[in-house]
Amino acid sequence: xxxxxxxxxxxxxxxxxxxxxEMARMGKAGGIELDGVEITDVSKRIAVTPNLPERMTVDGRxxxxxxxxxxxxxxxxxxxxxHKEDGALVYDVLPSRWRxxxxxxxxxxxxxxxxxxxxxxxxxxxxxxxxxxxxxxVAKVYRARLARPLAGNEVALFASGELMLEGDDRPLKPxxxxxxxxxxARLSVTEGRYHMVRRMFxxxxxxxxxxxxxxxxxxxxxxxxxxGDWRLLTPAEIDxxxx
Ligand code: URA
Numbered sequence: 241x242x243x244x245x246x247x248x249x250x251x252x253x254x255x256x257x258x259x260x261x262e263m264a265r266m267g268k269a270g271g272i273e274l275d276g277v278e279i280t281d282v283s284k285r286i287a288v289t290p291n292l293p294e295r296m297t298v299d300g301r302x303x304x305x306x307x308x309x310x311x312x313x314x315x316x317x318x319x320x321x322x323h324k325e326d327g328a329l330v331y332d333v334l335p336s337r338w339r340x341x342x343x344x345x346x347x348x349x350x351x352x353x354x355x356x357x358x359x360x361x362x363x364x365x366x367x368x369x370x371x372x373x374x375x376x377x378v379a380k381v382y383r384a385r386l387a388r389p390l391a392g393n394e395v396a397l398f399a400s401g402e403l404m405l406e407g408d409d410r411p412l413k414p415x416x417x418x419x420x421x422x423x424x425a426r427l428s429v430t431e432g433r434y435h436m437v438r439r440m441f442x443x444x445x446x447x448x449x450x451x452x453x454x455x456x457x458x459x460x461x462x463x464x465x466x467x468g469d470w471r472l473l474t475p476a477e478i479d480x481x482x483x
Pocket of ligand 1: 437
């Protein structure tokens, strides 16, 4: 594939560093370097390679990663997956400049405010659609703590492909339930309907007290990533989602 190129001022603008005028001023002042050489004319086109952050500095610091990032967040309780609601948002954990990136960073699917665990964010629209597309069958695996003991029929009911959720017009695709204790279960689903896990347990007369996403496809939430912590996924980890 051909390496994309971009004007330095446009590239930096798309990464949230500032307007063309601000980038022109920064360039003239010697604040932008590629391979140790100042770029004073920010209209210059450069190749946008994934290793640019190792070769380019802005104000003495490595360039932010160019477009095509996937962020893995261990979402803590109490944060909302939204760009505009009041209160704590998942995007607040990222550097503030990243809020001004174009294309914007969005969550890949959503977790409720009171759900914790594995959440991905990306600026790659194609990847986002591949992960959430029902055709790709990417499993989402949750651990749920329930208010009441399981009745015993839930495994078969969830696997049946016949469970109807209140307000929906078609049954759920088969889902896999693993009983861990009378009030704890691991649930693997391939759809992404609104409040789906909570509504599934409500449909069998139970109530989810705590919900945590452990896994997305072949990618597990790493044990060392504390709630609220995030990091970029490597290309191999991105492939793991579809493994
Ligand atoms: N199902 C839910 O009910 N909530 C989530 O956050 C994710 C799946």
